[in-house]
Amino acid sequence: MVNHEPLWILTAQCPSTLGTVDVVTRSLAETENYIVSMNSFDDRATESFSIRVEFRPLSGTASLQRFREIFAERAAGFRMRWQLSDPDHRTKVAILVSKYDHCLNDLLYRYRTGELAIEIPLIISNHPDLQPLADWHGIPYFHLPISPETKSEQEAELWRLITLHQCELVVLARYMQVLSPELSRKLDGKAINIHHSLLPGFKGAKPYHQAWAKGVKLVGATAHYVNDDLDEGPIITQAVQAVDHSHYPEDLVARGQDIESQTLAKAVRYHIEKRVFLHGNRTVVFAD
Amino acid sequence: MVNHEPLWILTAQCPSTLGTVDVVTRSLAETENYIVSMNSFDDRATESFSIRVEFRPLSGTASLQRFREIFAERAAGFRMRWQLSDPDHRTKVAILVSKYDHCLNDLLYRYRTGELAIEIPLIISNHPDLQPLADWHGIPYFHLPISPETKSEQEAELWRLITLHQCELVVLARYMQVLSPELSRKLDGKAINIHHSLLPGFKGAKPYHQAWAKGVKLVGATAHYVNDDLDEGPIITQAVQAVDHSHYPEDLVARGQDIESQTLAKAVRYHIEKRVFLHGNRTVVFAD
Amino acid sequence: MVNHEPLWILTAQCPSTLGTVDVVTRSLAETENYIVSMNSFDDRATESFSIRVEFRPLSGTASLQRFREIFAERAAGFRMRWQLSDPDHRTKVAILVSKYDHCLNDLLYRYRTGELAIEIPLIISNHPDLQPLADWHGIPYFHLPISPETKSEQEAELWRLITLHQCELVVLARYMQVLSPELSRKLDGKAINIHHSLLPGFKGAKPYHQAWAKGVKLVGATAHYVNDDLDEGPIITQAVQAVDHSHYPEDLVARGQDIESQTLAKAVRYHIEKRVFLHGNRTVVFAD
Amino acid sequence: MVNHEPLWILTAQCPSTLGTVDVVTRSLAETENYIVSMNSFDDRATESFSIRVEFRPLSGTASLQRFREIFAERAAGFRMRWQLSDPDHRTKVAILVSKYDHCLNDLLYRYRTGELAIEIPLIISNHPDLQPLADWHGIPYFHLPISPETKSEQEAELWRLITLHQCELVVLARYMQVLSPELSRKLDGKAINIHHSLLPGFKGAKPYHQAWAKGVKLVGATAHYVNDDLDEGPIITQAVQAVDHSHYPEDLVARGQDIESQTLAKAVRYHIEKRVFLHGNRTVVFAD
Known part of the structure; x- marks a missing residue:
């Protein structure tokens, strides 16, 4: 009935500040990457932010490519370390x-x-x-x-x-x-x-x-x-x-x-x- | 060392579609509501979307009020049922x-x-x-x-x-x-x-x-x-x-x-x- | 410091009646079989008795042989089904x-x-x-x-x-x-x-x-x-x-x-x- | 269907030696105390023995009294510390x-x-x-x-x-x-x-x-x-x-x-x- 589809995973980490979640989700939405599940946590003890998103590129590699272009610069503004994980990657x-x-x-x-x-x-x-x-x-x-x-x-x-x-x-x-x-x-x-x-x-x-x-x-x-x-x-x-x-x-x-x-x-x-x-x-x- | 602060909770639910997470996080960011933790899930079986956000209004009631104004209309566009929960509410x-x-x-x-x-x-x-x-x-x-x-x-x-x-x-x-x-x-x-x-x-x-x-x-x-x-x-x-x-x-x-x-x-x-x-x-x- | 020794196991089952545990432990003691651990349970629901004993034959096969001889007849009096398990048995x-x-x-x-x-x-x-x-x-x-x-x-x-x-x-x-x-x-x-x-x-x-x-x-x-x-x-x-x-x-x-x-x-x-x-x-x- | 009955508990502890279980179970059987469940353990590390028996005195206080008389002396021979616990005791x-x-x-x-x-x-x-x-x-x-x-x-x-x-x-x-x-x-x-x-x-x-x-x-x-x-x-x-x-x-x-x-x-x-x-x-x- 429901079958697993392979999902891409985006992870990012940076110092705590306003807009961290937004920059991630907005960039995904603008490039037609569909968020399937998502978790974020902003840690008071270390004042650092972590986010993990499972998503489906609606237009395949085009979506991914556009996301990378848009997000790279924006993420730099937040001093984010981030990573895109291909579901086919072992x-x-x-x-x-x-x-x-x-x-x-x-x-x-x-x-x-x-x-x-x-x-x-x-x-x-x-x-x-x-x-x-x-x-x-x-x-x-x-x-x-x-x-x-x-x-x-x-x-x-x-x-x-x-x-x-x-x-x-x-x-x-x-x-x-x-x-x-x-x-x-x-x-x-x-x-x-x-x-x-x-x-x-x-x-x-x-x-x-x-x-x-x-x-x-x-x-x-x-x-x-x-x-x-x-x-x-x-x-x-x-x-x-x-x-x-x-x-x-x-x-x-x-x-x-x-x-x-x-x-x-x-x-x-x-x-x-x-x-x-x-x-x-x-x-x-x-x-x- | 770290003390618990009372956090507001936003929950929303609507049919699955592109941009559901984004509309939530963007509206919070624009109104200076700081996301502390967040979970979302898009369910293939029922094609419905759920999200829960814990956040801190950076400008107190002003942030909340502005969020309510901005978000109400946007959420309606997604047919979202949503709720803001006051940490002081019992x-x-x-x-x-x-x-x-x-x-x-x-x-x-x-x-x-x-x-x-x-x-x-x-x-x-x-x-x-x-x-x-x-x-x-x-x-x-x-x-x-x-x-x-x-x-x-x-x-x-x-x-x-x-x-x-x-x-x-x-x-x-x-x-x-x-x-x-x-x-x-x-x-x-x-x-x-x-x-x-x-x-x-x-x-x-x-x-x-x-x-x-x-x-x-x-x-x-x-x-x-x-x-x-x-x-x-x-x-x-x-x-x-x-x-x-x-x-x-x-x-x-x-x-x-x-x-x-x-x-x-x-x-x-x-x-x-x-x-x-x-x-x-x-x-x-x-x-x- | 402590090393595991291989232990013999005696199990028995029979209808509930007075003396079931005693006949087992007495027969073991008389034949110099040393009880290391033991569990018994007398079940009201089915009126049946079960016992399991881990023991060490102090005089080796002689102890075991004597136990078998003594116990077989006694157990029959209780309509016990019983079994001796050799630690070397696979x-x-x-x-x-x-x-x-x-x-x-x-x-x-x-x-x-x-x-x-x-x-x-x-x-x-x-x-x-x-x-x-x-x-x-x-x-x-x-x-x-x-x-x-x-x-x-x-x-x-x-x-x-x-x-x-x-x-x-x-x-x-x-x-x-x-x-x-x-x-x-x-x-x-x-x-x-x-x-x-x-x-x-x-x-x-x-x-x-x-x-x-x-x-x-x-x-x-x-x-x-x-x-x-x-x-x-x-x-x-x-x-x-x-x-x-x-x-x-x-x-x-x-x-x-x-x-x-x-x-x-x-x-x-x-x-x-x-x-x-x-x-x-x-x-x-x-x-x- | 099955109702709980109050059971007496006998516990005993002594140095490891042959016959410890037997002296307990035999004394109970001889005095018409019915064993309902039982656990014993002989510990190699400390060379000490512990036993716990739940039992039902078939002839009420007479069974208990006879057990106490018989067992006290026998237990002493094993340097056993033992205790009888009344189910009505709080x-x-x-x-x-x-x-x-x-x-x-x-x-x-x-x-x-x-x-x-x-x-x-x-x-x-x-x-x-x-x-x-x-x-x-x-x-x-x-x-x-x-x-x-x-x-x-x-x-x-x-x-x-x-x-x-x-x-x-x-x-x-x-x-x-x-x-x-x-x-x-x-x-x-x-x-x-x-x-x-x-x-x-x-x-x-x-x-x-x-x-x-x-x-x-x-x-x-x-x-x-x-x-x-x-x-x-x-x-x-x-x-x-x-x-x-x-x-x-x-x-x-x-x-x-x-x-x-x-x-x-x-x-x-x-x-x-x-x-x-x-x-x-x-x-x-x-x-x-």
């Missing part, structure tokens, strides 16, 4: 893994079925273990071992591969390595990590063991952007799962895998659907 | 109850603390039992007994009281009576009922007993607008709670009370915050 | 699928990582589509097409394969075919189906489309034992997910896949961990 | 509050309807504000102001009142005062606090402001036993609620009130239904 994603495969398996499934509109030019790991899984999905797998001595070289190669393949997003799917501050900065706003705890509850290593020792009744997972402060980047989404006294640390590890996978996949979807905006160390997420 | 709510008091108690608490921005000019019941609770909150309580023979008279009196007190919303807080089609129509879009089941799972009487007999592992509650088809009005919000084999029907009744109260309170909040739009028999809800 | 599971692969993919992942202690001797489908997925996991895939004319033959072959491979459990992972009453009866208590709705909300075909038309705010999934009444077998577990006005039927289909997979996997785990007991058309589930 | 609860009334209001509602099988001999507060709410429920209200200088005197008076009224449980329903180590020790295992955060996430003051600054997407509440380490006592139960960018700290405060109330009420119910066992700094909770 975001290029590099996935970084270690030995755990639950998040990778989940992402590859959603990639394979088209649920996530992504391309995966490559998977990079510091271990060879997950090569067969990558192979079955036909994705190049790069084994880049790492040691304290080789960390900077390994990261240089990692960065070379990411840029070579023009990846727009890096997903740390239980990569288990802390990125250097330099690499973190390069990836600012473009790398998503899954932490297996409800930040800021249990930072660092073995959060499930910490959770067990504390006797918590809920374990959680946090997907966040990577920054140069370990486990402290801006949070995109979080989820929890109930546990009880019968669960030992190794049970929590097993139980947590489902919410880790789901939370990471949701964060990736939010990111590629342009639903996430950085306001300082916090995010605005126009979720659905 | 929606006048009539609460209808029977003997169960959990939903009433919850609503009165949220009323007393100001969490729900409502006035409650009166509580109406077909039983005298909940009078003391109304008294303690200083709210007039009308006991209107009902029997098959007196139903039409009782409803006439009920309607007289509701209109006399200029109530804008009627909340059936486990009222346990089916309204007549005539009264339902008069209250169209202005009366919220809580059904103690996940519609359309278990309609009619004793849904918890039906749920137990079926052996369900979740019980639910559904808040919906009243229409003339019992338990079938447009759904506003729903919630569930896990149950297990140790819960007999009377346990489900007890367990369900929390989600009934919360679900009804949430629906009332959505309604008075102008977050709910009727699109045929379905609702658009700009939730937070 | 339940043999036949998976039935059609074209949707999300549930299959999820089950195969949990099988491959050992999270589900199962063997999968075969996958059976009425379509050839999912053969590559089965191949990658090294599991024999049988394509048994079905049409109204060939249904009884197809089911005969299906039953032959299931018994030939000594399958203890049949999982309908979105099989999309209604089993005949005859086959349903043969599989009584030994076949789990996932229905993509919160039973009894939307039975039969296209429940997500029904859900959308109704405007529900939650969609659900129900894992239940198969019986000869379509979509009406005893419920094992259920889950829901929030949806909103922006989700069209095809979105609900996509959104529902996660909870379908998780709900089915949970039901399978409960079954193979001997946590589920049938009490008439309802289940007792000693969940963790 | 646990005497002292409630401590400050100025926030949402938890108090919720507890009083559940007390008034009998959902919580408690008596409330008194409410104690360091502020006079909530006196009217106590009055309406007919519960004595003691205003005990506190300052750094008078803390020890105030706590002495508090303790005197608690013991004078023979309170078995103290509930800190947003009391906002840190108890002294001395008083905490006296109340060990007998006082429940609600912390308005997911411990150990945000300890100390203003956790919602901390949560907002961190940009979390879930806020939580933790009910725990009081010990002499602030916000660190054994956790009984926890819950979360989703929030988003539109919620400022004052919104989180408001949003959190529901889960605070529900989480505290659930913990109180678990406690008075004898579902909670202390194993070191962790709890075993036989939840329903």
Whole structure:
């Protein structure tokens, strides 16, 4: 009865001021781009404005072209950073893994079925273990071992591969390595990590063991952007799962895998659907 | 650090067409009304458009007055129904109850603390039992007994009281009576009922007993607008709670009370915050 | 620090009477089987008793052998049906699928990582589509097409394969075919189906489309034992997910896949961990 | 159809050893006490055992009397601490509050309807504000102001009142005062606090402001036993609620009130239904 049509997405962000919404909607209307849904938020805490619009160009590329021409100058007047996202575009994603495969398996499934509109030019790991899984999905797998001595070289190669393949997003799917501050900065706003705890509850290593020792009744997972402060980047989404006294640390590890996978996949979807905006160390997420 | 300011709310609804968002945002910008947050949705299924804007009049009543002047005519061109909501306005709510008091108690608490921005000019019941609770909150309580023979008279009196007190919303807080089609129509879009089941799972009487007999592992509650088809009005919000084999029907009744109260309170909040739009028999809800 | 040890599981079920728990625990204690955890429930509605014990045989097979000898006769006096489950045992599971692969993919992942202690001797489908997925996991895939004319033959072959491979459990992972009453009866208590709705909300075909038309705010999934009444077998577990006005039927289909997979996997785990007991058309589930 | 009968509850706890379950169930069976449901758990981490039995004395007080006689000596041999709970018993609860009334209001509602099988001999507060709410429920209200200088005197008076009224449980329903180590020790295992955060996430003051600054997407509440380490006592139960960018700290405060109330009420119910066992700094909770 109703069928999904592919919609273009416009996102923009700028300092708070009068007329921000208006300049966007007016420019779309004038160029015959039909707004299907829209969200905006003006944040008092950071005095910044974010907007996301899903729209249909009524006259196809002509509408888009005219919009770009008209809007570019107007947006500049508001110091807006803005982006038009083609519904046919597949975001290029590099996935970084270690030995755990639950998040990778989940992402590859959603990639394979088209649920996530992504391309995966490559998977990079510091271990060879997950090569067969990558192979079955036909994705190049790069084994880049790492040691304290080789960390900077390994990261240089990692960065070379990411840029070579023009990846727009890096997903740390239980990569288990802390990125250097330099690499973190390069990836600012473009790398998503899954932490297996409800930040800021249990930072660092073995959060499930910490959770067990504390006797918590809920374990959680946090997907966040990577920054140069370990486990402290801006949070995109979080989820929890109930546990009880019968669960030992190794049970929590097993139980947590489902919410880790789901939370990471949701964060990736939010990111590629342009639903996430950085306001300082916090995010605005126009979720659905 | 950040303090809440009272914001005006503009809501509008009309048939889908180009320029609906634009006419709203342009009119606000021209009259110096500052948009703080905004949601719009254009529904393919019903070809109708809904928008909700939270805004701050930069020049106070002057901004509002100018907006009303400019917008009235423009909106008419789009066949828009629209409404401006004053942040200082308290929606006048009539609460209808029977003997169960959990939903009433919850609503009165949220009323007393100001969490729900409502006035409650009166509580109406077909039983005298909940009078003391109304008294303690200083709210007039009308006991209107009902029997098959007196139903039409009782409803006439009920309607007289509701209109006399200029109530804008009627909340059936486990009222346990089916309204007549005539009264339902008069209250169209202005009366919220809580059904103690996940519609359309278990309609009619004793849904918890039906749920137990079926052996369900979740019980639910559904808040919906009243229409003339019992338990079938447009759904506003729903919630569930896990149950297990140790819960007999009377346990489900007890367990369900929390989600009934919360679900009804949430629906009332959505309604008075102008977050709910009727699109045929379905609702658009700009939730937070 | 604490490591999981493999535990034996004793389950028993019988009519309600005095001494049911005692005969179990006494027999275990006398034969030096150490109880680690235990649940029992005596159901007034069906006047039946169920018990589940996780235990460690202190003297290994000697403890187990002595328990079997002592308990068999005692249990008979209570008309108990009982079962001892070896922690090293992998339940043999036949998976039935059609074209949707999300549930299959999820089950195969949990099988491959050992999270589900199962063997999968075969996958059976009425379509050839999912053969590559089965191949990658090294599991024999049988394509048994079905049409109204060939249904009884197809089911005969299906039953032959299931018994030939000594399958203890049949999982309908979105099989999309209604089993005949005859086959349903043969599989009584030994076949789990996932229905993509919160039973009894939307039975039969296209429940997500029904859900959308109704405007529900939650969609659900129900894992239940198969019986000869379509979509009406005893419920094992259920889950829901929030949806909103922006989700069209095809979105609900996509959104529902996660909870379908998780709900089915949970039901399978409960079954193979001997946590589920049938009490008439309802289940007792000693969940963790 | 099925009606609830009042059941006796036996709870016991002792060091792990063979025969713990057996001595309980055998003693009940021999004295004609019918087990309706039962849970036991033997904890490797602390090498301690906990059991909870709901039962029906088939010969009334005679069964109970015989059980007490037989079991007392046997239990001593296992160094068991045990307790028999009469279904007619109402646990005497002292409630401590400050100025926030949402938890108090919720507890009083559940007390008034009998959902919580408690008596409330008194409410104690360091502020006079909530006196009217106590009055309406007919519960004595003691205003005990506190300052750094008078803390020890105030706590002495508090303790005197608690013991004078023979309170078995103290509930800190947003009391906002840190108890002294001395008083905490006296109340060990007998006082429940609600912390308005997911411990150990945000300890100390203003956790919602901390949560907002961190940009979390879930806020939580933790009910725990009081010990002499602030916000660190054994956790009984926890819950979360989703929030988003539109919620400022004052919104989180408001949003959190529901889960605070529900989480505290659930913990109180678990406690008075004898579902909670202390194993070191962790709890075993036989939840329903």
